Each structure stands twice: as structure tokens, then as C-alpha cells.
Amino acid sequence: MRDVAIVGVGMQKWGELWEKSFRDLFVEAALNAISDTKVPKIDHMYIGCMTGGLFVGQEHVGSIMADYLGQKHLAATRVESACASGGAALRCGFIEVASGMSDIVLVGGVEKMTDVSGDGATYALATAADQEYEVFHGATFPGLYALMARAYMERYGATRDQLSAVAVKNHDNGLNNPNAQYQMKLTVQQVNESVMVADPLRILDCSPITDGAAALILCPLSRAKEFSDKPPIKIIGCGMATDSIALHDRRDLTSLDAVRISAEQALKMAGKKIGDINVTEVHDCFTIAEIIVSEALGMFPAGKGALACVNGETRVEGKFPINASGGLKSKGHPVGATGVAQAIEIVHQLRGEAGKRQVKNAKIGMTQNMGGSGGSSVVHIMEVA
Numbered sequence: 001m002r003d004v005a006i007v008g009v010g011m012q013k014w015g016e017l018w019e020k021s022f023r024d025l026f027v028e029a030a031l032n033a034i035s036d037t038k039v040p041k042i043d044h045m046y047i048g049c050m051t052g053g054l055f056v057g058q059e060h061v062g063s064i065m066a067d068y069l070g071q072k073h074l075a076a077t078r079v080e081s082a083c084a085s086g087g088a089a090l091r092c093g094f095i096e097v098a099s100g101m102s103d104i105v106l107v108g109g110v111e112k113m114t115d116v117s118g119d120g121a122t123y124a125l126a127t128a129a130d131q132e133y134e135v136f137h138g139a140t141f142p143g144l145y146a147l148m149a150r151a152y153m154e155r156y157g158a159t160r161d162q163l164s165a166v167a168v169k170n171h172d173n174g175l176n177n178p179n180a181q182y183q184m185k186l187t188v189q190q191v192n193e194s195v196m197v198a199d200p201l202r203i204l205d206c207s208p209i210t211d212g213a214a215a216l217i218l219c220p221l222s223r224a225k226e227f228s229d230k231p232p233i234k235i236i237g238c239g240m241a242t243d244s245i246a247l248h249d250r251r252d253l254t255s256l257d258a259v260r261i262s263a264e265q266a267l268k269m270a271g272k273k274i275g276d277i278n279v280t281e282v283h284d285c286f287t288i289a290e291i292i293v294s295e296a297l298g299m300f301p302a303g304k305g306a307l308a309c310v311n312g313e314t315r316v317e318g319k320f321p322i323n324a325s326g327g328l329k330s331k332g333h334p335v336g337a338t339g340v341a342q343a344i345e346i347v348h349q350l351r352g353e354a355g356k357r358q359v360k361n362a363k364i365g366m367t368q369n370m371g372g373s374g375g376s377s378v379v380h381i382m383e384v385a
Contacts, residue, residue: 086339174326239265
């Protein structure tokens with residue numbers, strides 16, 4: 001296989017973008033990524049999109065985006081793995097270049113989530129859960145993650161304040177990200193007193209409904225200097241795994257086996273250990289998710305992830321910086337785009353372009369993108385080439 005590099009990245013400020021359409025969002029991010037490079041053409045395009053059909057009534061995403069980008073004869077493929085669609089698209093693009101099938105690949109992700117009602121968005125997102133065994137009986141994603149949170153709190157003695165510390169930390173980081181949807185400072189008290197959604201999770205434990213897109217350009221590492229004067233970021237590890245989609249079939253409600261296995265695969269491929277990672281973007285769709293993911297990745301022992309956040313170990317200046325971008329919680333979560341945006345943050349960190357949220361001496365970074373309540377997980381590891 002050939003070595004693969006990221007040479008260009010692009011996105012926009014995320015939020016409730018009423019004035020922009022589904023296709024506008026993607027093309028804006030794609031053009032931003034292309035303009036970050038000197039690539040003369042694109043050979044293939046992979047687009048992460050969870051459920052364009054339910055959010056905006058648009059399937060056949062590859063064709064419409066290639067057309068609207070002015071590349072109507074381009075090979076273009078839509079990739080879906082629920083909320084891990086962006087990470088899965090990046091994996092496909094990586095394989096495309098590594099195999100030699102294509103030299104220049106655009107990997108993007110997009111979701112337009114605010115063109116439906118709140119109930120419509122809840123229904124669309126619930127398609128990532130088990131329809132017959134969970135959704136039919138009234139379970140929503142806040143409810144499923146609430147079950148995980150309650151089990152974790154009962155087993156390990158985690159507190160309400162410890163959950164809130166995750167939201168506080170990520171919003172502190174988001175204040176320094178100009179593309180973040182919610183650039184507002186939170187306190188533990190504000191999170192604790194926010195509206196209850198599914199006990200013990202409150203509204204400020206939850207990632208928002210978001211419109212947005214993200215895109216990046218891949219090429220063989222050997223050609224990276226042709227297309228960019230910036231340091232190429234080499235993808236050195238990639239892993240993907242699945243688990244039972246329904247919680248009742250899981251080995252343990254307080255752990256995420258798909259995350260653990262995908263991380264083990266990526267670390268083995270990269271020839272690294274978790275202690276070698278300088279900065280990580282993880283899938284904090286809910287505060288409890290970041291805590292359990294940090295343990296599944298091997299950063300902390302089981303039951304210690306919540307306390308690690310309170311102690312500052314996951315802050316930008318900590319031992320294991322997590323979600324310097326603000327994460328899904330502050331940056332936003334347009335589900336199909338999230339995994340690509342995570343990689344963009346790592347690129348900025350490794351290039352030294354992250355400004356006030358820059359992690360000192362960041363040389364190796366990791367992304368972890370998750371589908372549903374842990375039914376799928378994609379992990380990538382990158383380093384400065």
C-alpha cells in the first residue's frame with residue numbers, strides 16, 4: 001500500500017444555517033478544501049451522509065454533489081455508517097489512495113438537519129438505533145445514552161458534577177474555535193440545572209442539531225509537496241469495528257467494544273501505543289460518551305475517565321487532550337460531517353494552526369467517530385510527515 005497524506009482541509013462555521021441548502025453546504029466546504037491546495041483535478045469523491053433522505057428528501061448524494069461542484073462525470077460515492085459516516089468516508093478515501101486506484105481524492109461529509117421539525121430530526125437520528133427492539137418501544141438516543149450513564153454512575157460512583165465537567169471543558173475549547181456552533185462558556189451549575197432530557201442527562205449534556213459540512217483532500221504522500229506548501233499530514237493508522245446495535249445485546253453497558261477494537265486496529269497499524277498520542281478528537285455526542293470512549297481507547301482505566309476530566313487531564317494542557325475543537329458538544333454535530341471535521345481539527349493541530357486551542361508539541365493525533373450508541377466506530381491516527 002502507498003502512504004497517504006492529507007494536503008488540504010475546508011469547512012464553514014456550523015450552526016442553524018437557514019440560508020444555505022444541503023448542496024450549498026457541501027460545495028462550500030469542498031471548495032475551501034480545494035483552495036487549501038494546488039491540486040489540478042479530483043479522481044474520486046467520498047461523501048459521508050447519514051440520512052439526507054429523511055432530513056432534506058435527497059438520496060443519490062454522490063451524483064448531486066459532484067454535479068453541483070461542477071464535476072458531473074466524477075466518480076462519487078456516498079458513505080453511511082450512522083453518525084460515523086464521515087469517519088467511514090475518510091477510511092474509504094484512504095483505501096482508494098493507498099491501493100493506487102486514485103491519486104487525488106476529496107473526502108467530505110454533510111448534513112442539513114434543521115429543515116425538519118424537532119420530532120422529524122429525532123426520528124431521523126433514531127434510524128441509527130435498533131428500530132424493532134429500541135425505537136418501536138420509545139427509546140431515543142438521549143434515552144439510550146442515559147441508560148449507559150446511569151449504569152456507569154451506579155457501577156463507578158461517578159457524579160452529576162463529573163458529567164457536567166465534560167461539557168464545561170468542551171465549551172471552554174469551543175470558545176477558541178471560530179467554526180463552533182456554540183461559542184459560550186458554561187459552568188457546572190448551569191449544566192446541572194439545565195432542562196432534563198433523559199435522567200440523568202440534561203440538555204447541556206447533549207450535542208446539538210446542526211447544519212454543516214467538512215472536506216479534505218487526500219493524495220499519495222510521495223506527491224504531497226506538489227499540491228501544498230504546508231506540512232503533509234500522514235495517515236498512519238486506520239481501524240473500524242461494529243458491535244450489537246441494540247444495547248440489550250451488549251457485553252457491558254459501561255464500555256464500548258467497537259471503540260476498543262477499532263482503536264486497537266489503528267494503533268497496531270500505526271505501530272503506536274495510546275501514550276504516544278498527543279491530541280485526540282472523540283465522539284462526545286453526550287457527555288457520558290466522551291468518558292466511556294476515553295476508557296475504551298485505553299487512556300484511562302475503567303471507571304476513571306470521569307474523574308480524569310475533573311482533574312484536568314483531558315484539557316488542552318493535560319496529559320490526554322480531548323476535543324480541543326470543542327467536540328460535538330460545542331462545535332456541533334451535523335452527523336455525516338462530524339468524522340471529517342474531527343480529522344480537520346487534527347490537521348490544524350499537527351500543522352500548529354489551532355491558535356489559542358493549540359496543543360503544545362502535537363506531533364501525533366487520533367480521531368474516533370462513532371455510529372449510534374456504539375454500533376460502529378472508526379479510528380484514524382495521523383502524524384506530521
